[in-house]
Amino acid sequence: MENVCFSIRDAKPDDCPILMKMITELTVFEGTEKELENTTERLQKDIFEPEKMASCLVATYKRPENDKSEVIGYCLFYYGYSIMKGKLVYMVNLYITEEFRGRGYGRSLMKKVAQDAVGKGCQRMQWTVLGWNQPAIKLYQSINSIDLTATRNCHVHTLYKEQLVQFANS
Numbered sequence: 001m002e003n004v005c006f007s008i009r010d011a012k013p014d015d016c017p018i019l020m021k022m023i024t025e026l027t028v029f030e031g032t033e034k035e036l037e038n039t040t041e042r043l044q045k046d047i048f049e050p051e052k053m054a055s056c057l058v059a060t061y062k063r064p065e066n067d068k069s070e071v072i073g074y075c076l077f078y079y080g081y082s083i084m085k086g087k088l089v090y091m092v093n094l095y096i097t098e099e100f101r102g103r104g105y106g107r108s109l110m111k112k113v114a115q116d117a118v119g120k121g122c123q124r125m126q127w128t129v130l131g132w133n134q135p136a137i138k139l140y141q142s143i144n145s146i147d148l149t150a151t152r153n154c155h156v157h158t159l160y161k162e163q164l165v166q167f168a169n170s
């Protein structure tokens, strides 16, 4: 969904401060803000330096009374691999600032990531969502995604830094 005010573009290095602000808002929304260790500088390095770890699209909005577009959301993602299907895209975060929710912008951002992934030959798109996040779950259900916890009893595992280092050095 596109209109004259709304558009989607690749993130630029200059967007990193606003991206970091929205990432912080997302962690507050999810109740994980105390765990946030990322910084604007690290984000910029990880998205824009040659050995980039992730890609990012931003949603922008131009208010009628203002000439300049503002960034109102983002989708951060990276390409990965599945032994079953081959190339996949993993969506790390989808976020639309509160004022602009419910206008189809989140869905449009996700669709653009899906379109680019199909263009790159991806066979699959994957992400995780917290079980209580009903607005996001409604969006994901509306595009026919499959909840792997429900269908395959699949659980997301992680090693935090302490356990990661402990294991690496064991």
Ligand SMILES: CC(C)(COP(=O)(O)OP(=O)(O)OC[C@H]1O[C@@H](n2cnc3c(N)ncnc32)[C@H](O)[C@@H]1OP(=O)(O)O)[C@@H](O)C(=O)NCCC(=O)NCCS
Residues within 6 Å of the ligand: 026, 029, 093, 094, 095, 096, 097, 100, 101, 102, 103, 104, 105, 106, 107, 108, 128, 129, 130, 133, 134, 135, 136, 138, 139, 140, 142
């Ligand atoms: C989840 C989020 C990105 C959705 O973005 P959005 O622009 O508000 O969503 P859209 O307007 O594109 O909605 C698309 C569909 O999602 C569903 N949906 C979105 N928000 C909803 C809500 N509050 N209640 C019920 N359904 C909702 C609807 O099915 C909707 O389709 P419809 O408008 O045709 O009914 C946005 O709410 C957000 O940033 N939330 C906070 C951060 C977050 O939860 N991110 C996802 C982490 S996994």
